[in-house]
Amino acid sequence: MNLRALMARMDVLRMAALVAVVLAAVVAVTWQFVATAPPHTVVIATGSAKGAYYATAWKYAEHFAEAGLELIVQETAGSLENYALLGAPDSGVDVAIVQGGTAPVEQERRRELVALASLYLEPVWVFYRGEPGLGRPSQLAGKRIAIGAKGSGMRALALELLGAGGALGEKSGTTLVDLGGNEAATALREGSVDAAFFVVAPTAPLLAELLAMPGVRLMNFDQAEAYARRFRYLSPVTLPRGSLDLARDLPERDVRLVAPAAVLVARESVHPAVIALLTEAAVKIHRGGDLLSEPGTFPNATLTELPVNEQARYYLTHGPDFLRRVLPFWFAALIHRFLVLLIPLFMVLLPLLRLTPPVYRWSIRSRIFRWYAQLRVIDERLRGTPDVEQLRQELRLLEQLEHEIGGVKVPLGYMDEVYDLRQHVGYSRSRLEERLRASGTPSAPAELKLG
Numbered sequence: 005m006n007l008r009a010l011m012a013r014m015d016v017l018r019m020a021a022l023v024a025v026v027l028a029a030v031v032a033v034t035w036q037f038v039a040t041a042p043p044h045t046v047v048i049a050t051g052s053a054k055g056a057y058y059a060t061a062w063k064y065a066e067h068f069a070e071a072g073l074e075l076i077v078q079e080t081a082g083s084l085e086n087y088a089l090l091g092a093p094d095s096g097v098d099v100a101i102v103q104g105g106t107a108p109v110e111q112e113r114r115r116e117l118v119a120l121a122s123l124y125l126e127p128v129w130v131f132y133r134g135e136p137g138l139g140r141p142s143q144l145a146g147k148r149i150a151i152g153a154k155g156s157g158m159r160a161l162a163l164e165l166l167g168a169g170g171a172l173g174e175k176s177g178t179t180l181v182d183l184g185g186n187e188a189a190t191a192l193r194e195g196s197v198d199a200a201f202f203v204v205a206p207t208a209p210l211l212a213e214l215l216a217m218p219g220v221r222l223m224n225f226d227q228a229e230a231y232a233r234r235f236r237y238l239s240p241v242t243l244p245r246g247s248l249d250l251a252r253d254l255p256e257r258d259v260r261l262v263a264p265a266a267v268l269v270a271r272e273s274v275h276p277a278v279i280a281l282l283t284e285a286a287v288k289i290h291r292g293g294d295l296l297s298e299p300g301t302f303p304n305a306t307l308t309e310l311p312v313n314e315q316a317r318y319y320l321t322h323g324p325d326f327l328r329r330v331l332p333f334w335f336a337a338l339i340h341r342f343l344v345l346l347i348p349l350f351m352v353l354l355p356l357l358r359l360t361p362p363v364y365r366w367s368i369r370s371r372i373f374r375w376y377a378q379l380r381v382i383d384e385r386l387r388g389t390p391d392v393e394q395l396r397q398e399l400r401l402l403e404q405l406e407h408e409i410g411g412v413k414v415p416l417g418y419m420d421e422v423y424d425l426r427q428h429v430g431y432s433r434s435r436l437e438e439r440l441r442a443s444g445t446p447s448a449p450a451e452l453k454l455g
Contacts, residue, residue, distance in 0.1 A: 058079060212248065
């Protein structure tokens, strides 16, 4: 390889090195903004192991397992404890299913939390002993009432409903008992309490047991619409006659109830891929509807006390994005992570690619132009009156030039310029040879040392 070819190749290598340095700098800067990989383990707080939240969370865990993640289901006392765990950085809890109406009042505690979706309605069931006809919580004043275990969402909701109805206070004579679930049902059967509040799904086995319990009645909420207007997290619902058991005709009449929604809540810092997977699981499990809602009603972005995460809202409205529809979870999450890197890389690489062809053309043509520059110098010297020795020297230079041009390799698209150059060199050489012959001197020059 001659010196000129080596220099041309060095130019190309320098250009490639410059492009590589620019791309490396872009990668180094944008890497700071690339999201971390989603965690392999996520913890969800639920409620009692016998409750609906716990069972729902295990369905989510199955969906997580299909995606290659582990969802750890943590039993708790209920919604209030779930919020406390979400607010404690060292608790390890990332997500929770909570009852509507139980969000912390303090803005400091709410600031780091977001809602992902309302999952389904879960009515408030008030069972009592006595004659039929009770239709308002205020009519329970002076009775012994099981309002749910401490830390449960049921207890907080029961206190709110009883307080709004005027059934609490020193003069009311009401006795509150911190029992919930099966314990409250047992106390109601044995007569140790006069009434009990429950928040369970219509399909819960406990509900059928309570409806069949001798001497126990289900309260019809005569003021269901008013309670729903007063407490925006509540919805008025009607449970049709016979909808729980057609054979036994349970309930024996249409029943008006109020129902908060079960809500999926997460820390604001939870990884976006986990948010997407949780919302995906909620849609898969709850979109079929139930006795209280039509298919497709849930999950949704309403009936929440906390701001809804925008990614979850988009999923609930538009469904999964294109990548998640066509790719497995981990592959789609990986691409989402690096989109922040690929976009600036593309923005830098595009102009570099557009710049490469003209730079490459310049690197090829610059070699041809350098030979033309030498040819022009020789041509200018021939315009004078050179002696024979000078003519021979110019001829040797032309032969060296022809030798170099003959050894150059250029793309086919530039061969026409090389051939033009060779013709011009040949023309100059023929002029030199004519002048040498005219001077009576042989045109063949002495041997030329190239290098």
